[in-house]
Amino acid sequence: MTSSIENQIRFLTEKVETLTAEADIRRVVSRYMLLCDVPLPEPGMTTENRIGAIVDLFSDDATWEGVGSYYESQFGFSSGRAELIKHFQGFFHPREPEMLLNCHYLTSEHITVDGDRAEGKWVHFQPWIFSDGSSVLRSSRLFNAFKKVGGIWKMSRYRTENVFIAPLTPGWAENIPKESVLSGTRAVG
Template identity: 55%
Template sequence: MSETSEAIAALTRRVEVLEAEADIRRLQARYVFLCDSPVPEYGVTDDAQRIDLLMDLYTEDAVWEGVGEYYDGQFGRAEGADAVRRHFEGFWGRDRDPALVLNAHYLTSEQIHVDGDTATGQWIHVQPWLFSDGSSLLRSSRLNNAFRKVGATWKISRTRTENVFVAPLAAGWVSDHPSASVLMRP
């Protein structure tokens, strides 16, 4: 292989890694966007639609797990698409009492590591939670997720979350919040 061919091959590999990182960044951002409440995706009128969109982001053999001394018992481990779906249904199911009325994810400290058609990514996120009974909390977690390319599309193959802290918030800390998002409306 000539020096020029080697240089082109090296640049091609670098561009592929950069494109994979960008795809994974968008995939993780889409995941938390769909997890926000009220769901900001235009046209999504119920939680079943939200969960269908979330499941489109996952591989069939995906794992969703809470780990560590606080999250092991709270979230446990869901293996495979059906179990991951049931996990999400527990968050937004009709029977949840109190209902989750506000949840917004803020991601930081991103690290993405691509190795061919697989990758891992780490983030820290913080999110306020507000429930229909007026209770609320601030939660922060470390994420250590895995991704796999399926065909030409990156998918989540593992969501792993570990508690950093959970802090109850005082009543009335939030004065206004939307009952529905209109952000994505055309």
């Protein structure tokens, strides 16, 4: 009888660890997407702090790469903390036309956990709206890897490939905010 109870406890412990890992990984990916949104839904965060917060979601030896004929040339390959910082500096560096909106929507999630390692797949959509009136809707597939570093789940590989890019008609979106107030300090009440 004791062996049966021990087996059940072991089974339940493994299930809880897997579910906890999936939830932690989901939070890492969601945090990454939120930090990449424009306007940033965290008022007062500097570009340097934003890039630091993004890179902190990755292991020190992580890679970030665009794959396939379109994304390989657009996004390239970065490896390690210094290259990831440079990659995101290039993305968030002011440019013309200015990006007014970039919002990430994730779907088709599939996370597989194997001890202190995991892989996750998603499809994601994001509208990009620029100050010159141009807009596109992007769809990508993500093939990410994760590992525990000091007991914390980190991305060890971010890999994205283009599904499609669709130009949108100018003016398709209205009332685009210049800043997000959602995460402000207003009291609930």
